[in-house]
Amino acid sequence: xxxxxxxxxxxxxxxxxxxxxxxxxxxxxxxxxxxxxxxxxxxxxxxxxxxxxxxxxxxxxxxxxxxxxxxxxxxxxxxxxxxxxxxxxxxxxxxxxxxxxxxxxxxxxxxxxxxxxxxxxxxxxxxxxxxxxxxxxxxxxxxxxxxxxxxxxxxxxxxxxxxxxxxxxxxxxxxxxxxxxxxxxxxxxxxxxxxxxxxxxxxxxxxxxxxxxxxxxxxxxxxxxxxxxxxxxxxxxxxxxxxxxxxxxxxxxxxx
Amino acid sequence: xxxxxxxxxxxxxxxxxxxxxxxxxxxxxxxxxxxxxxxxxxxxxxxxxxxxxxxxxxxxxxxxxxxxxxxxxxxxxxxxxxxxxxxxxxxxxxxxxxxxxxxxxxxxxxxxxxxxxxxxxxxxxxxxxxxxxxxxxxxxxxxxxxxxxxxxxxxxxxxxxxxxxxxxxxxxxxxxxxxxxxxxxxxxxxxxxxxxxxxxxxxxxxxxxxxxxxxxxxxxxxxxxxxxxxxxxxxxxxxxxxxxxxxxxxxxxxxxxxxxxxxxxxxxxxxxxxxxxxxxxxxxxxxxxxxxxxxxxxxxxxxxxxxxxxxxxxxxxxxxxxxxxxxxxxxxxx
Numbered sequence: 203x204x205x206x207x208x209x210x211x212x213x214x215x216x217x218x219x220x221x222x223x224x225x226x227x228x229x230x231x232x233x234x235x236x237x238x239x240x241x242x243x244x245x246x247x248x249x250x251x252x253x254x255x256x257x258x259x260x261x262x263x264x265x266x267x268x269x270x271x272x273x274x275x276x277x278x279x280x281x282x283x284x285x286x287x288x289x290x291x292x293x294x295x296x297x298x299x300x301x302x303x304x305x306x307x308x309x310x311x312x313x314x315x316x317x318x319x320x321x322x323x324x325x326x327x328x329x330x331x332x333x334x335x336x337x338x339x340x341x342x343x344x345x346x347x348x349x350x351x352x353x354x355x356x357x358x359x360x361x362x363x364x365x366x367x368x369x370x371x372x373x374x375x376x377x378x379x380x381x382x383x384x385x386x387x388x389x390x391x392x393x394x395x396x397x398x399x400x401x402x403x404x405x406x407x408x409x410x411x412x413x414x415x416x417x418x419x420x421x422x423x424x425x426x427x428x429x430x431x432x433x434x435x436x437x438x439x440x441x442x443x444x445x446x447x448x449x450x451x452x453x454x455x456x457x458x
Numbered sequence: 459x460x461x462x463x464x465x466x467x468x469x470x471x472x473x474x475x476x477x478x479x480x481x482x483x484x485x486x487x488x489x490x491x492x493x494x495x496x497x498x499x500x501x502x503x504x505x506x507x508x509x510x511x512x513x514x515x516x517x518x519x520x521x522x523x524x525x526x527x528x529x530x531x532x533x534x535x536x537x538x539x540x541x542x543x544x545x546x547x548x549x550x551x552x553x554x555x556x557x558x559x560x561x562x563x564x565x566x567x568x569x570x571x572x573x574x575x576x577x578x579x580x581x582x583x584x585x586x587x588x589x590x591x592x593x594x595x596x597x598x599x600x601x602x603x604x605x606x607x608x609x610x611x612x613x614x615x616x617x618x619x620x621x622x623x624x625x626x627x628x629x630x631x632x633x634x635x636x637x638x639x640x641x642x643x644x645x646x647x648x649x650x651x652x653x654x655x656x657x658x659x660x661x662x663x664x665x666x667x668x669x670x671x672x673x674x675x676x677x678x679x680x681x682x683x684x685x686x687x688x689x690x691x692x693x694x695x696x697x698x699x700x701x702x703x704x705x706x707x708x709x710x711x712x713x714x715x716x717x718x719x720x721x722x723x724x725x726x727x728x729x730x731x732x733x734x735x736x737x738x739x740x741x742x743x744x745x746x747x748x749x750x751x752x753x754x755x756x757x758x759x760x761x762x763x764x765x766x767x768x769x770x771x772x773x774x775x776x777x778x779x780x781x782x783x784x785x786x787x788x789x790x791x792x
Contacts (some may be wrong), residue, residue: 311660
């Protein structure tokens with residue numbers, strides 16, 4: 203296992219739902235400390251790709267997922283999270299009737315040796331994280347409050363803090379700024395920068411190129427389930443990128 | 459919702475949810491219970507001020523409370539089980555057969571619990587593997603389990619009056635502490651155990667998450683199918699236990715065992731504040747709810763009202779409690 207091995211690597215990953223091929227022989231790798239922007243129109247397969255990386259969807263026969271230079275065969279959400287991949291989903295993936303603490307530790311509850319949940323610790327950690335990392339102090343942000351009483355930004359705060367808490371090696375952000383206010387968006391973009399500073403990797407998905415371009419090192423353009431382009435930031439200006447996005451949308455091909 | 463947080467944000471120290479928000483539902487249940495009790499104390503003061511009627515509750519209510527309590531977990535995950543009365547009978551038939559074949563009481567006991575658990579697990583497997591609504595598939599398995607039991611027993615009952623059985627009978631349904639039936643204590647034990655399971659284990663946390671938002675839970679790595687299968691298996695285990703309790707209570711195993719207990723159990727769960735939409739519920743609420751249901755039956759008769767009105771009263775209490783649930787949960791959201 204070399205330190206230069208990609209954190210995550212997909213080899214020939216396809217995903218078919220019935221007749222629809224959402225992903226078609228996708229190859230991609232994310233290196234340590236790298237922030238990669240994933241661009242593409244609606245229906246390009248971005249969310250499917252994320253859910254495949256997370257183990258929620260199982261890739262079609264022949265697709266391989268490698269983690270740090272090792273091929274993983276029994277890929278699942280629990281496994282992906284154990285290895286240190288966390289995702290902030292577009293749809294937030296919260297259980298809104300449940301209190302904040304239960305959401306924050308969803309799927310990875312804190313327990314003692316004999317398996318008894320440490321509810322007290324989960325509540326105090328939830329409070330600490332929400333105020334320290336996200337600066338949330340409003341009345342709705344008490345660990346016992348149900349998530350549905352919170353504002354959109356606060357809900358997003360729970361999802362982000364959750365990804366942060368588990369010290370992920372790779373954080374995937376699937377359109378994290380949708381429905382957020384200006385200051386909440388800035389907070390989210392700062393969060394992406396913090397991931398980079400701490401030497402971890404991220405995949406950043408957003409419709410807004412003006413959010414993506416400044417934040418990332420590399421950009422992958424996805425079109426109709428295929429990787430249509432792969433640019434280092436040094437290779438392309440924002441205007442050229444926008445131009446090529448239009449071209450892809452029109453012709454399905456990145457080249458002129 | 460965001461404007462509201464904005465306006466409140468002036469003195470914005472994090473505050474816990476208000477007492478009403480947290481315990482409103484529980485208050486509602488206890489309120490219904492106490493109000494009903496007062497009505498009965500007034501209308502049937504003779505019966506409701508003597509201890510006999512309470513001792514009668516303690517012996518009859520646990521027969522369905524023992525199943526309503528584990529059923530709470532299934533309802534929280536957003537499913538339902540309608541086959542548990544048949545599981546009661548099938549498991550008790552297993553006990554009767556093993557006991558008459560080997561003479562070993564504890565082997566029979568163990569066999570009954572295993573058959574009950576497996577029957578429950580089978581329900582859970584059908585529901586999760588084929589993604590069939592549990593409301594439909596457990597009607598099917600209910601007939602299946604009942605049919606197997608009837609064919610196996612050839613439709614005949616078995617007396618449970620052997621001298622050798624008096625020990626286990628005493629343990630399950632004997633009388634202790636001022637004549638309180640042991641099954642009452644078993645219901646208390648079941649409540650305590652399942653409270654712990656639901657609120658202090660990872661499995662319990664996943665029960666809530668599964669019923670609240672299945673997709674979110676799956677995205678965060680919760681194995682919702684496994685959670686559901688386990689809740690059904692727990693249900694089967696307790697149905698087997700309740701079957702033995704109910705049979706030893708009358709010292710006879712009737713092949714029709716369990717009939718008439720289905721509605722009482724389901725009503726107890728909903729009256730106890732467990733959400734019909736899943737994601738919310740307490741076993742303590744169900745425990746109280748089942749005693750309210752038990753009291754309605756006895757109270758109507760003791761009040762001198764024509765027993766035909768039992769069902770009217772019964773229906774009203776359930777409808778009102780579900781409406782109350784909907785109203786309270788709306789207020790919590792606002």
